[in-house]
Amino acid sequence: MMRRTPLLTGSGWLVFLAAMLVAAVLIPVLATLPPPDSMFRLPAYLVPLFGKYLCYAILALALDLIWGYAGILSLGHGAFFALGGYAMGMYLMRQIGTRGVYGDPILPDFMVFLNWRELPFAWWGFHNFAYAAFMALAVPGALAALFGWFAFRSRVTGVYLSIITQAMTYALLLAFFRNDMGFGGNNGLTDFKEILGYEVQAPSTRLGLYVITAVALGLSFLVCRFVVTTRFGRLLLALRDAESRVRFIGYSTTGAKLFVFVLSALLCGLAGALYVPQVGIINPSEFQPGNSIEVAIWVAVGGRGTLVGAILGALVVNFVKTWLTGAAPELWLFALGALFIVVTLAMPNGILGLVAQAKQWRRTPTAPVAETVHD
Numbered sequence: 001m002m003r004r005t006p007l008l009t010g011s012g013w014l015v016f017l018a019a020m021l022v023a024a025v026l027i028p029v030l031a032t033l034p035p036p037d038s039m040f041r042l043p044a045y046l047v048p049l050f051g052k053y054l055c056y057a058i059l060a061l062a063l064d065l066i067w068g069y070a071g072i073l074s075l076g077h078g079a080f081f082a083l084g085g086y087a088m089g090m091y092l093m094r095q096i097g098t099r100g101v102y103g104d105p106i107l108p109d110f111m112v113f114l115n116w117r118e119l120p121f122a123w124w125g126f127h128n129f130a131y132a133a134f135m136a137l138a139v140p141g142a143l144a145a146l147f148g149w150f151a152f153r154s155r156v157t158g159v160y161l162s163i164i165t166q167a168m169t170y171a172l173l174l175a176f177f178r179n180d181m182g183f184g185g186n187n188g189l190t191d192f193k194e195i196l197g198y199e200v201q202a203p204s205t206r207l208g209l210y211v212i213t214a215v216a217l218g219l220s221f222l223v224c225r226f227v228v229t230t231r232f233g234r235l236l237l238a239l240r241d242a243e244s245r246v247r248f249i250g251y252s253t254t255g256a257k258l259f260v261f262v263l264s265a266l267l268c269g270l271a272g273a274l275y276v277p278q279v280g281i282i283n284p285s286e287f288q289p290g291n292s293i294e295v296a297i298w299v300a301v302g303g304r305g306t307l308v309g310a311i312l313g314a315l316v317v318n319f320v321k322t323w324l325t326g327a328a329p330e331l332w333l334f335a336l337g338a339l340f341i342v343v344t345l346a347m348p349n350g351i352l353g354l355v356a357q358a359k360q361w362r363r364t365p366t367a368p369v370a371e372t373v374h375d
Helices: 012-032 046-070 077-093 109-113 129-153 158-177 203-228 231-248 253-279 289-302 308-327 329-346 350-363
Strands: none
Touching: 012 046, 012 203, 046 077, 046 203, 046 231, 046 253, 046 289, 046 308, 077 129, 077 158, 077 253, 077 289, 129 158, 129 253, 158 289, 203 231, 203 253, 203 308, 231 253, 289 308, 289 329, 289 350, 308 329, 308 350
16 A cells, blocks of 8 residues: 555644634734835735635645545546636626616626626526525535536546546536626636625735635634544545455445545635635636646645645645746746656655655664774
8 A cells, every 4th residue: 555644643733723823813914014114014915815825725625635535536626616716706796787676786797798688597696695605615515416426336436537527627617618608708707896895805805805714724624634533534544545345344435435525525615715706806717627637736745645735735836836937937837747747756745745754764763883893
């Protein structure tokens, strides 16, 4: 069996949560308290950027839950992320446009521009935030349940499952590109104005969204850690390493894989819903299969099967991406490919694997050198 980097032990995970709490508090403090001309003042554009990183961290956490612990490599998790984002984007678009009798927007602006006469059925109810938040989780969860039921029941595994998930997200990409689908076509949904009555672009709103995202990441981590440290988590590890043996001793492999797959999709939907109001746009490019492959690279870089490693990988890789695409944008894809090759060949357990190896080397006593006795 392939060796994996162990989970954080002792108080390690508490230290991680404490660091997340400090980040959730420190960023808003640096963005508001120092004077505008102070060197300690955080530029306003960095708040939504850091919020976007945290959304990506939730997405990586979701993939690590199924890939690192259940051995299910999904290359279509970007679809669940995008569906959650579209659900929130639909709510934000319904806050724009001519108001009806009861104060609810009749049609989003882009539908007025495209001469739509009435609101499509799929948009009903999205003027209500609670309904949109529910759909941001329910739609990805329902798709994952439907897809997982047929795939796991048919015992599709390995590379075949990865290809099917990639085909699923590509099919959704083609569907959402169509203008007659009613989701904005190639342009997607953008130009958001307000959320729950607050101006989306206001610095205070951005800070609030950042704090909510940080809290959501911490809660998502706790949920995933609870799952993987229970008996069910040990079942997932057994599925990853020897699924046929688990099936032969009487466990329902379909039910276990379906549950964790749906849970992972729910986390993706949550990440997408938090992502859209901070970035200000959602379009079909989020369904690109390459985006899902990039998520797998984040997990591999940080440390597959560690939870914390997935979060760390998402933060590190996206920070490097932001810097490199600004300094030398033509080199980013080459750097990403080289990074994946290096991780695969030289550090299969990712960054946390290197840290664990360094600790082990430091604890290993050095053998004493034998002295030469001269007559």
